[in-house]
Amino acid sequence: MHLPSSxxxxxxxxxxxxxxxxxxxxxxxxxxxxxxxxxxxxxARASATVRTVSMAVSHDLYLIGESEKEVDDYLxxxxxxxxxxxxxxxxxxxxxxxxxxxxxxxxxQQYGMELKDDYSIAAVTSREPLVHIFNHESYGWVIxxxxxxxxxxxxxxxxRLGIDATELRSAIQQTTLVVLLIFGSAILIIIFLVSRISxxxxxxxxxxxxxxxxxxxxxxxPVVLPESDDEIGLVNKQxxxxxxxxxxxxxxxxxxxxxLMHTExxxxxxxxxxxxxxxxxxxxxxxxxxxxxxxxxxxxEENLKLLSDGIDRIEDTVSSLLGTSRKRVxxxxxxxxxxxxxxxxxxxxxxxxxxxxIMSLNLDSDLPEVSGDRLGFEEVLLNLGMNSLDAVAGPxxxxxxxxxxxxxxxxxxxxxxxxxxxxxxxxxxEPFFTxxxxxxxxxxxxxxxxEICASMxxxxxxxxxxxxxxRFTILLPIT
Numbered sequence: 001m002h003l004p005s006s007x008x009x010x011x012x013x014x015x016x017x018x019x020x021x022x023x024x025x026x027x028x029x030x031x032x033x034x035x036x037x038x039x040x041x042x043x044a045r046a047s048a049t050v051r052t053v054s055m056a057v058s059h060d061l062y063l064i065g066e067s068e069k070e071v072d073d074y075l076x077x078x079x080x081x082x083x084x085x086x087x088x089x090x091x092x093x094x095x096x097x098x099x100x101x102x103x104x105x106x107x108x109q110q111y112g113m114e115l116k117d118d119y120s121i122a123a124v125t126s127r128e129p130l131v132h133i134f135n136h137e138s139y140g141w142v143i144x145x146x147x148x149x150x151x152x153x154x155x156x157x158x159x160r161l162g163i164d165a166t167e168l169r170s171a172i173q174q175t176t177l178v179v180l181l182i183f184g185s186a187i188l189i190i191i192f193l194v195s196r197i198s199x200x201x202x203x204x205x206x207x208x209x210x211x212x213x214x215x216x217x218x219x220x221x222p223v224v225l226p227e228s229d230d231e232i233g234l235v236n237k238q239x240x241x242x243x244x245x246x247x248x249x250x251x252x253x254x255x256x257x258x259x260l261m262h263t264e265x266x267x268x269x270x271x272x273x274x275x276x277x278x279x280x281x282x283x284x285x286x287x288x289x290x291x292x293x294x295x296x297x298x299x300x301e302e303n304l305k306l307l308s309d310g311i312d313r314i315e316d317t318v319s320s321l322l323g324t325s326r327k328r329v330x331x332x333x334x335x336x337x338x339x340x341x342x343x344x345x346x347x348x349x350x351x352x353x354x355x356x357x358i359m360s361l362n363l364d365s366d367l368p369e370v371s372g373d374r375l376g377f378e379e380v381l382l383n384l385g386m387n388s389l390d391a392v393a394g395p396x397x398x399x400x401x402x403x404x405x406x407x408x409x410x411x412x413x414x415x416x417x418x419x420x421x422x423x424x425x426x427x428x429x430e431p432f433f434t435x436x437x438x439x440x441x442x443x444x445x446x447x448x449x450x451e452i453c454a455s456m457x458x459x460x461x462x463x464x465x466x467x468x469x470x471r472f473t474i475l476l477p478i479t
Contacts, residue, residue: 010193012191012194012198015190015191015194015198016187016191016194018188019187019190019191019194020187023183023186023187024183026183027179027180027183027442030179030183031175031176032178033452034172034175034176034179035172035175035176038168038171038172038175039133039168039204040167042143042163042165042167043131043143043145046131046143046145046163046249047126047129047131047145047147048144049145049161049163050145050147050159050161051129051147053082053147053159053161054147054148054149054150054158054159054175055150056434057075057078057095057149057153057159058079058149058150058152059152060074061074061149061152061153061154061155062152062153062154064154064162065154066154067393071103071154071155072103073103075095075103075104076104076108076338078104079093079095079104079105079106083106089163089164089167090161090162090163090164091106091136091139091162091164092105092106092107092139092142092160092161092162093105093140093159093160093161093162094106094110094115094120094156094159094160094162095122095149095155095157095158095159095160096115096123096124096158096159097155097157098124098155098156098157098158099114099122100114100115100116100120100121101113101114102114102467103113103155103157112351119132119144119146119160120158120160120298122146122160123146123147123148123159123160124148124157126146126148127148127392128143129146129147130145131143131144131145131146132144133168135164138346139162139163139164140164140166141164141165141166141169142162142163142164142165143162143163143164143165143168144160144161144162144163145160145161145163145427146158146159146160146161147159148150151348155197161308164468165281170420176361194313200306201232204226204228204230207226207299208225208232208239210233211223211225211236211239212239215243217246217250219247220247220252221247222243222244222247223240223243224240225237225239225240225426234322236408254346257451259316282436294439330372332372332373332375333371333372333374334369334370334371334479335369335370335372335374335377335409336367336369337367337370337377337402337409337476338364338365338367338402339373340378340381341361341363341381341400341411342361342363343378343383343403344378344385345359345361345385345400347382348382348385348386349436349469351389352389352398355389355392355393355394355395355396356394356395357389357392357395357396357397357398358396358397358398359398359399359400360397360398360399360400361399361400361401362399362400362401362402363400363401363402364401364402364403364404366404367402367403367404367409368404368409368478369479370409370454370456370476370477370479371456371479372455372457372458372476373452373455373456375450376455376456377456377476379448379452380453380460381400381411381413382475383445383446383448383449384413384449384474385398385400385413386445387445387446387470387472388413388415388417388469388470391417391418391469391470392415392416392417392469393417396415396416396469397414397415397416397467398413398415398416399412399413399414399415399467400412400413400414401414404478407478408458408475408476408477408478409475409476409477409478410473410474410475411473411474411476412471412472412474413471413472413473413474414465414466414467414469414471414472415465415467415469416465416467416468416469417468417469417470418469419464419465419468419469420462420470425462428445428446428462429446429450429460430447431447446460453474453475453476456476456477457476457477458474458476459474459475459477460472460473460474460475461473461475
């Protein structure tokens with residue numbers, strides 16, 4: 001049996017079935033009790049009647065004696081008078097002797113016949129009155145009661161009295177109809193009440209579901225659900241508390257992510273300290289040379305220009321260092337990815353020359369600007385560059401390229417290192433996952449980089465590089 005899908009329909013269906021089954025059983029029991037009571041009442045009256053009649057007939061036959069003619073005349077007269085007095089309620093009367101011969105009958109054509117049916121045999125042999133109801137082929141439904149005439153009767157037979165059962169059947173039918181109407185109405189009323197109560201409960205559940213559906217995971221305050229003293233109110237209260245815990249957890253997670261990003265910046269700062277020192281030392285060396293030339297050379301204008309350029313390079317390097325190391329308020333800027341790539345190459349210059357790694361750039365000159373966190377994007381490039389340096393280790397190649405692809409800017413970082421094993425690729429962007437030795441990495445670089453790109457509406461993808469190592473592709477949307 002396929003149950004309805006909604007809780008309301010299920011409650012009405014199941015409770016309706018259970019109540020209906022119980023009421024049907026009660027209906028059958030009540031009908032049986034009512035029928036038995038009616039039958040007992042009618043059969044008791046019929047039994048009392050046949051006993052009274054049999055006693056009177058036995059007494060009169062005892063007084064008459066054993067003269068067959070007088071007995072038959074008396075019985076014929078008695079039956080005629082009895083049927084006349086009782087009217088239509090008595091269908092027939094039969095007087096049998098102990099040989100099952102009809103000595104008197106309502107139908108005079110039955111006189112002298114021998115009746116060997118079960119009813120006749122039981123009437124003569126049973127000491128107690130017998131009652132049974134059946135559909136007579138001539139008289140219809142009758143209640144037949146029997147009684148022996150007793151030992152004082154000269155014919156030692158029995159009396160069979162058939163009483164009309166129409167009244168009994170009519171009473172049984174009326175009682176059945178009344179009981180069915182009562183219990184049928186009770187079923188309808190109960191189903192109606194169950195439906196109303198169920199609909200009230202499910203309406204509250206549906207309202208709760210609508211509030212839950214409207215909950216925004218990014219909201220700063222929980223959705224307020226209606227209060228009540230029942231179980232649904234308890235569910236609403238628990239969901240409100242769950243929202244509050246969820247919002248607090250989201251704020252804590254965002255704070256943790258910010259701290260992780262700053263931690264990774266500090267770790268990257270330590271790894272690139274040598275590169276920064278190299279980027280500052282070279283201009284300083286040039287500045288010293290210019291100062292010496294100014295003492296002996298008359299071309300002051302050219303030397304002053306060289307001094308100014310060197311100071312600008314040192315200022316840019318220090319600005320990049322400070323922007324990378326400190327916590328900052330993220331602001332959306334319009335920037336060009338090509339410029340960011342050149343800045344990162346400058347910061348990595350010392351390690352590139354030390355490890356004898358060739359850094360090549362293939363930058364799209366028509367690359368459009370993108371909107372987002374410029375310093376954050378440079379940090380992503382720096383992380384990927386540092387990872388490539390660690391992966392190549394010795395002499396090798398790192399290649400950075402930019403290209404426009406539809407409504408996105410793609411920045412590719414390729415290296416000739418060993419790449420990432422296929423079984424580790426699914427975990428490489430998880431926090432604190434690293435393949436480096438202990439103390440060599442925090443395991444946060446790729447995770448933080450993906451978070452920064454996601455905050456700008458972009459992403460980072462990994463594929464195998466044509467240089468034999470890894471290729472990381474940064475995707476940023478064009479505003």
